[in-house]
Amino acid sequence: MKYNLEVNGQTMVFKVTAHEDHRMAVATDDREHQVAFHRIDERRLALVVDGVRVDAFVTGQGGAREILIDGVVYQVCDADLRDLAAAAGGGGDERPREVTPPMPSVVVKVLVEEGQHVTRGDSLVVVSAMKMETTLTAPFEGRIRRINVATGDKVKPGDILVDLEKVPEKAR
């Protein structure tokens, strides 16, 4: 079994041979690790890697997980699964072009109106979480097509607070 994993953006290739009794051999380019592993609970794995005990805590699902070891969080992404998903059209090229909050928050103020023209960097919506306010700005120049929220609404990352449409370039 082959794994192409990206850890904090760095790609690594592993050849895995699973054995009985919760053991596996994992080969990298330059060496082979002998690993024993036991699931302690839903999130916690107890590993012995080449004789060294390591505790790892896992969150996230599928091909993108966060692994916490020794107090430090690693983002681990399965490159094969991501490529498959991208090929299926399920993901890939989504740039942060939308007006969405960076954290779960409450809308404090909407600073624009529908139909208004804004330039890149203009303040659009102020959200607040845990006593800290953040101003969301226009990611590009355009026209406010629709405002999807009102003051007091609870919003989360991924919610599109304002639909911004690019103004078509005028023929010169």
Added chain:
Amino acid sequence: MFKRILIANRGEIACRIMATCREMGIETVAVYSTVDATAAHVLAADRAVPLGADEPAASYLNQDRIMAAARETQAEAIHPGYGFLAENHVFAARCEDEDVTFIGPPAAAIRDLGDKTVARQMMMDSGVPVIPGLQHAETDPRKLADEAARIGYPVLIKAAAGGGGKGMRVVASAEALGEAAEAAGREAAAAFGSGAIYIEKYLARARHVEFQIMADTHGECIHLLERECSIQRRHQKIIEETPSTALTPTLRAEMGAAAVRAARAAGYVNAGTVEFLLDPDGRFYFLEVNTRLQVEHPITEMVTGIDMVREQIRIAAGLPLAYAQADIAGRGHAIECRIYAEDPHNDFLPAPGPIDYLRTPEGPGIRVDSGIYAGGQVPMEYDPILAKLIVQAEDRAAAIARMRRALTAYVILGVKTPIAYLRDVLDHEAFRAGATFTDFIPRHMAGWSPADHAPEMAALAYIADDLAGGVGRVDRQSTEPAGGGTPWQTLGAWRP
């Protein structure tokens, strides 16, 4: 003694207050907002009364509802914790009027000390040193220059009407004063509609050192030693310790006496904190008085062995202080780390959400004041503090080692925390050397990123998680190109 106390707060501090109440045989009443119906402080209480909607104005700041809850449950006293109504003199006065004991200082003391100019004048009158500088706004450049020469450079120009750094200028020498004063005046005028400025001595490398005071209704007032809280990010304390590495026994006695004088001058009763700035030459200056229980009170409890909430309740009940100044001695060294729901990889933005998993450090000399549990939610409406990790050991080096161990063993999944960041602060040679000044974080931790020296280990853990049948496991076989079948079916739970 009171039979029942209402705690007008939430989170870790409400839980901590309830713990002492329970030990004293006092019943506890929790109040809560809609989102907090199953919050840790509600689960910890004997009784619970809903206040209203989530926003603080409708719930934890809603004085009408809180007073009604106290009447309804026949609570004889209210403990405000910190934040929310703790330093609201109107609320304290209302408690007095409605015959409910406010566990804190008299309303008049809260009001006077809350006004920075009144407090500053009060301290000067009672011989407590304040930061040297003008007492009033000044526009005459000659008078500004005279004052700057008197207090010595560098000086700080501040807008009289100001705040938020607008109109603020640090001036290193007399030559630069005129121009800086003009520019600051212009900036202040543009920002506040008033160009009035004043100057005070600029303390470039200062420490934040505060003294815990405790006063009863019988005229006794003592201090419970100092806490150093110089490690701050965005003016928010993140690591506190006691004793301070900067105090000699003589300086400690001097500052402690000044703190007691400050408390007496204000007619203070109950627990309070007198904050000072301490310069590298050992000169200290009054900053402000916090008229409440501090977030960082546990480190004082750890070294003195005194339960401060118990003392607060006893004082509020009219009992005399259980300790004299001579009884107060610090034992060993204590450190506190504040565990916030915030993302150290994303400019420390607040990170509310569910607590998926929680593993709390344990062992000798470790205390966790927590307001969360596994399966609970951290709402977005309130302060991001999740818990406080406190350790005590025989000396500072041992306390740092203990805190390091405790931080590493602390696992909170579901929300982001700065645990790795805090550990790196503790590991910094400047921290180890006790060179803790209020500019520590910008000076030493700018551009921080975690020491991720075990990426291969993380990858092995990922693979083990698959093989050990984890919740997020994906059947790898079906994604092998040669395996045929329909790999897409296995990707249902996965999002890019």
